Amino acid sequence: MFLIALGFLAPALVLLAGLVLYPILYTVVRSFFSADGGAFVGWDNYVTMFTNDSTFTAIRNNVIWVLVAPVACTVLGLLFAVLLEKIKWSTAFKLIIFMPMAISMLAAGVIFRGMFQESPNLGVVNAAVVAVNSAFGGGDAAYPGANPRTDVGLINDGGVIASEAAVGAGTEVNFPLVGVRADNVPASAAQAESADTASADQITGTVWLDVVIGGGGTNGQIDDGKTGLPGIRVDAVDASGTIAATTETDAAGRYVLAGLGTETYRIALPASNFDEGYQGVSWLSSGLITAVIILSYIWIWAGFAMVMIASGLSAIDRSLQEAARMDGANEWKVFSRITAPLLAPVLIVVFVTLIINVLKIFDLVYVIPPGASKPAANVIAVEMWTVSFGGGSNQGLGSALAILLLILVLPSMIINVRKFRQERKS
């Protein structure tokens, strides 16, 4: 009997002993030796772990991960699982939310790296952020890159485009500009037109894009096919630098500065017309990178929590909830007093599984951050790879980090064994 059992167990036992148990012992011993394994160093590697900047960042980030990701996934999963029961297309919804579980973390990483790119022209998240911002009036018409035509008496003075000479009221100052990207010209812009003749207390003029699409026209002249630039702020600045009058151009690019005195003024288009405007958030910078990676993790694992909890919900006896509803309990009471306590075992399994998984997080952190924010995003598993294989070649410290991970999952192991023993007894 014993020999038969051994026959069935042999392949698994040999592999587990040789490729899992023996390596654990080896790594424990190795963690007390130096980088090249030549010298016994006692607890040095473990001390280094908590004093070395990059390793310490990794440990600190792992703490953030463990505190945020499992809770977020479980809460979202619970919410989805409860709401699911109220819709008719629950199967489709489940598939959509659960689908990211099937793809590799590498693919998920590529997806999120692309989504959170900084330029609002490339990253969909910043595109949305900028769109929302300008919908609430944040983004005025902006013409980044604009410059005056040369030899027409205009200068670009550190971003401010202004007339070279000061002029008196009653004159006309025109601003033929180039270098404005076509997609920055708003749809409201019309054919450029000459301004009305200025009265005694006015200075008038036109700001236009001095380019005819498809070629033609004379530089510096308002020709057919040249567009006025609307919404540009125009200031009349007196000799002391005070702004004496200010206005904005209309759809045809015309402006009228009125109420001017007898002094001379320089006409200036302030730099705010030509800066980039609001460009969204630097998601992949050091400050936000961990938040973005955790978001990608939630995208993948909320589905797991949802599926587990939904199947837990379907196993619950519904008569209790119905009885409570009959007695007039509202939905929240039914959920918090009856459903949630009955779900507790499932919630614990989901939570423990996620903690074990989050502690070992590697691929997403390896893939998503660009070079500059890699140090800020570091976690233990990535640091372990870096110091032992990715150029660090300090396998002593690497072993110590692996053992740290093992120690961190110990409580979950104990929970697993306890649960197994309880199930046995009952």
Next chain:
Amino acid sequence: MSGAATHVRGKKTLARTILGFVDKGVVNAVLVIVAIFWLVPTLGLFLSSLRTVGDSASSGWWTIFTTPAQLTIENYANLLANPTITGSFWNTILIAVPTTIFVVIFGALAGYAFAWLTFPGRDWLLIVVIVLLAVPLQVALIPLARMFGTLGIFGSIFGVILFHVAFGLPFAIFLLRNFFTQIPAELLEAARIDGASDWRIFVQVILPLGGPAIASLAIFQFLWTWNDMLVALIFTDSGSQPLTVAIQSQLRQFGSNIDVLSAGAFLSMIVPLIVFFAFQRFFVQALLAGSQK
């Protein structure tokens, strides 16, 4: 709800029906928004993979809706003409398929022993397996890299398979043992009275009845191995690397390699997605049956 209750609480029920209706509308709306949020990332990757590098460098994938002329399968054509990518796609299959087969066979054998055979130390051994469920594979990276180097299999597909099989076994044994114990004892007794050996019982009773559990395990293990990057990153070289490793090497220049990255990432997703949509019931069962991996 019974007729009497409706009658007694008629007013309240009407109010609740109206509330329930509003409630349902809100829930539907919220979940539609959530579903869109969950779909956009994958959709974005897919549409990016259908645009040229030049287009991807100057505008976002959503511009494809206004200028559909951008659509091109150029990236996929280039990818399939690239021997590094096609080779690594083949390697991924060569790693994932044998790993799945070995994990299932060894796991089923041991699962049967733990479920139906009595031998000294069985419970303790089972507890060791349960403890090993949660062991982070990081603890084996350094020693196995060294061991495989000595054996001359470091950098080979065989080495990666060995690693995955060893770390897949605790879950496989745990899952199949739990399922096998639920097979009615009478069936095994009947076979035993007919004089069947343990081997015959295993092949003719356990394996056929354990079909669904074995399918769940196989799908789970296949997806796990197919999607692995860490083990392959260390244990393969340029000749044996799977798709994940080949693609990650393009990450350093994200912008200029977006064609390879997006199409490659999508290529790597196709097989798991097909497996997922075809067999998702089994995949869910594997997770439900004991997901501590």
